[in-house]
Amino acid sequence: MEVFSPDGTRIAYEQRGSGPPLVLVDAAGHFRANSPLDELAGLLAGDFTVVRYDRRGRGDSTDTAPYTPDRGVGDLAALIGAVGGPAALYGYSSGCLVALHAAAAGLPVRRLALLEPPIDTTRDDPGQREFTARLRALTGADAVEFFMAGIGVPEEMITAMRDTPYWSAVVSVAPTLAYDSMLSESVDEDLLRRVPVPTLVLHSAASTTDLTRMAELAAGRIPHAVLRGLPGAWHSVPASVLATALTDFLR
Template structure:
């Protein structure tokens, strides 16, 4: 894979395919970009698509100390290296990162997010603080598998599902990037959307969900209401892992309209 050097010197690995306007894909927790690969292929019929491994994952390097600002610089470095301006798509925690990046980088001209794991419930910040404290404890103790299990528990997996996952071949690869769960927690902050900050976004924004996780739906509604140039879309019958062909069709329509608002989105 090619690499680009971020501002702090960290090498970020990425793939690029297709031609046309640039689209950057950013992924969520416990993934090195592999989950977005089928979507990249679908989108490459119309766009020049960058799919990358976030820092600390896959073939990408890692910095001595994490900050969300460094991850935003990674996105900026990719855009600068591959065209100078881009649209962005983020799934799950990658959606939160995409919004944070767009609030900082003027090189991002349209944003689409899917199932950002925000939660408006008043107890969410306290729950998130407890999760981060226990996550940090397990990671500091070298209990990487237990850190993955903690995240799965937070995401709603049962004890039986977690036990079954521990026996799968993929478990070792999840343990290798378990430390990036702390990065994702920092991206999400309190896990409540920073509506006042995102309300200053002036780019077109698509806020999409699959309709199956009530807290995500309510938070997505709040995001779409707060952002001036946002549209809200529920992709019915889609799970947190969205069908790449379904998402590609939605993104094509949205990005086409963002590039040329008077063009047809059919």
């Protein structure tokens, strides 16, 4: 299935199940063919019409330069319109930032759930801008290595990922990693305070302190947010655990 964003970009998506619409927004480097969200979607499909899509420039979706966070919002607006919103949104990692922009922009979003949003509300952070610029200058595996190290992925995890199908898939969409860095630049306290809907902010009990603190920051700034820790691994929570938490909150 496909829908067209306001700028003409084709956004490929799929849906399963029945019930209120729930759109899953993937993390950096992920798309439908390379994502942990497929298992989660299957577990949620008994209660929701679950929509998964390829963010622009990934998988079967096209791209239109230049990238801006507003274009990601347009993609979600087109998807929500296609499935007959209002919709709930679940964002994972940098996917949270797309979801936050969409809610703050006034899209028909009824609830948000966010797993470890990578948020630093420092305005005009030169370090983040420099990171984005360096990332845009790199290609392929070099960009992936730089991005993963820069966001704090443990070295042993990066080593384990090399020479795997997952790694090759992320390399195939390496240019879009700069989009996620630009999203990080675009989130500030003003945007968080403009999110009008009930929001569940989640973190894994096994994540590092930096990720936990960012989740706490988001929950503290979003007006109608609650914070919840779940058992899991670094920057991830098992699909079965997530499905229960999401169903309880979104239903």
